[in-house]
Amino acid sequence: MKKNNNCSRREFLEKGALIGGLGFFGLPLLTTHLLNGEPAPPEKPAPDEPPADLTKTISVVSGDDPAKMTALAIESLGGMATFVKKDNVVVVKPNIAWERAPELAATTNPEVVATIVRECLKAGAKTVKVFDRTCNESRRCYRTSGIEAAAKEAGAEVLFIGERESFYKEMPFPKKKVTWPIVKEALECDVLINVPIAKHHGLSKLTLGIKNLMGLMGGKRGEIHKELGLYLSDLLTVVKPHLTIIDAYRVLVSHGPTGGKPEYVKMARKIIAGVDPVAVDAYATTLPEFGLTPYDIEHIFTASENKLGEIDLKKIKIIEKTI
């Protein structure tokens, strides 16, 4: 009968399309995989892009135990294994800018940093480096903030960033059309995890994830405060964090960014994590302790204008959990 022939033709076409399609898409994959196998690739293999929906997702965990909250916030995004692959070099960049005790909320909570380091190592990271280019004297900042001890105990390598040229690499800032020294370690790592603390800032109103990346800049950073938005958008094109985890457990609500008195600190009891650095910052501005909108903070707005992330929280899926 002709019907059989018909069927077999359809089968043939279907199978042919399937095999052809597989070959068309699969062969390059296969070959690139083979190519990447032996001769080392010119650039370090970036960790796989997280699924599309992750970039539009942030997780917010409330609770009383910063360490557990951090672990849960990472888990909500699919676990650290989504970001950190085996033998990756991870840079965790907390805010250690000031010589202040953790209770004064001028520096990132050491428990949060330690938890992230542990999660990275658990996910198979080769080394986890923790550092900041501090504003006060680095030895004392590292010690007083408690981050050096906590990170070392968790198994991280704590680095000191000096002032010598060899620590930095000049990177072009596309919009400002200048070059600026950026800490080499942050450029050469596989995964960059930004761990800021949410706090008040005298000039930019709030300092969150994007502003925390300033700790990777060398040189005299003071002058960039004049055009903070532009500079920080440029910086975000040069160093793009793969994950931002904002420590909003204790937040400094006035006299930032240094604080110094317990009266200035409020308990927000939140950890905010996400892939999109702008979205995470945008959410943190709306915390009731600050009572702002993302559009109030110039550098967050400028970053979204430059298509570096989503500022509109309505377009973001927010996973809220409580411990």
Added chain:
Amino acid sequence: MISLRRLSQIIFIGLFIYFLLLTVDPHSPVNVFFITNPLLALTTILAGRTLVILLGASLIIILSALLLGRVFCGWVCPLGTILDVFHKFITPKICLEKKIPAGLSRNFPKIKYLLLVLILSAAVLGINLAGWFDPITITFKFLALSFYPALNLIIKNIMIDRWGWSGLSQPLENVGILDRNEVFFQDAAVFIIIFLIILGLIFIQRRFWCRNLCPLGALLGLLSFSKLLRLKIGTDCLTCQKCVKTCKMGAINNEIKILQEECIQCFACVPVCPVDTVSLNFKPIPVLTNQSETGFRPTEISGLPARRSFLLAALIGVASAPLLSARGGSAFGGKNNLSPAALTTTDNNVLAILRPPGALPSEEEFMNRCVRCGQCLKICPTNGLQPLFLQSGLYGMWTPALMPLIGYCTYECNLCTQICPTEAIQPLEIDVKKKWVIGKACINDRLCIRCGACEEHCPVPEKAIKAVWDEYGEKPLRYYVECDLCIGCGLCEHVCPVKPVRAIRVYHTGDKKCFNR
């Protein structure tokens, strides 16, 4: 005994360097070489007109000199050890001492006694010169302020950066040989020059410094008049002069006579004697018996200079007081204020120099108490404390000053107040130190670019620098210093990006330029 002495020298120079490397935070008892130094103690007590309890530890060295003589010089002093080592490895072949006729080479004038008298007589009038001549402070300043930064520079910039020996940095940082920050001390070349001169003098004569120049050695030599451990030479001496040639201090002269105050108890002469008649022990010489019965040559003579030169030195010391003092002629109690140093002072009689927190409020008292040991400079974590050269007159040489362009006074730190051996920088609790006013910051509005870095960095919790905002609260119109809150730590000046003159500067409150008072 000689190997025992060498062991002791190695141990003490090791301790000296170990304590030097420990002179960073956290605080540990690292100033032990300074608080046990009798010369510093004596001048501080005389010139500062005060008893510093910490310096009571120098009684140990004084006691050791009374009982054992100059063991400090021979067994402990780091400078002496360095000179010995250099002599051993470098100079024997080219030492000029052998070329100078023996009689001449042993007769350099003993300036050290005159120097001691000069220092002490100046101290009686309130002028502290010990820090310029004391061997411990000279060695410390050379090692900590010149050698250490230079070593850091070489290791970091050449070995690690250029040769790529990056594995070196971590272990060296851990033992303190490398500083994590960049270290720099202005005019530190002076210390290299001074040290090289002292070192170079051993080409002329072994331990030239110790023999002829060291005022601490002179003090210990004078104290050792009653020492029990005495050098003795028996009557069966062959006058072969082997001990004379061995002695690095010239304590035995060509006629085999002993200058007890020169002997540093090094025991080098004892084994070289072919008839074993040179001895260094506690056995007393029997008195009131004649020479042949005691078995010892009556060989002790005094190497002290003539009484007239002592008087001259004392006179110079007295004369130095009005020349150097910040108070000028009023060092004698008068009202005459015409000395060069006094002319640079302001109406408040304050040299417009930012002193470390806790420094005695009167500039004059501070300079009289400070022994220029350099420990506060070494311990300052931000490198902001710098040795002055001539900025505050000759007398202020090597006193510490805060230079905000180089470093600032970090808010949570009181290390310099803890380490000062003479309490010229008084020990402050951290809460007191946080309120200590070093100076006041002043903003030059015409230079200010409104970047806000000074406001951001201001460590005072209430923020001593505040902004005037425009009507929308968007842009700062100008910044101003809240005078009552400012402690003058200098961090704002340190971070100000305006070049070449900073838009915000810290001035001493006695300075004319300081309009925030």
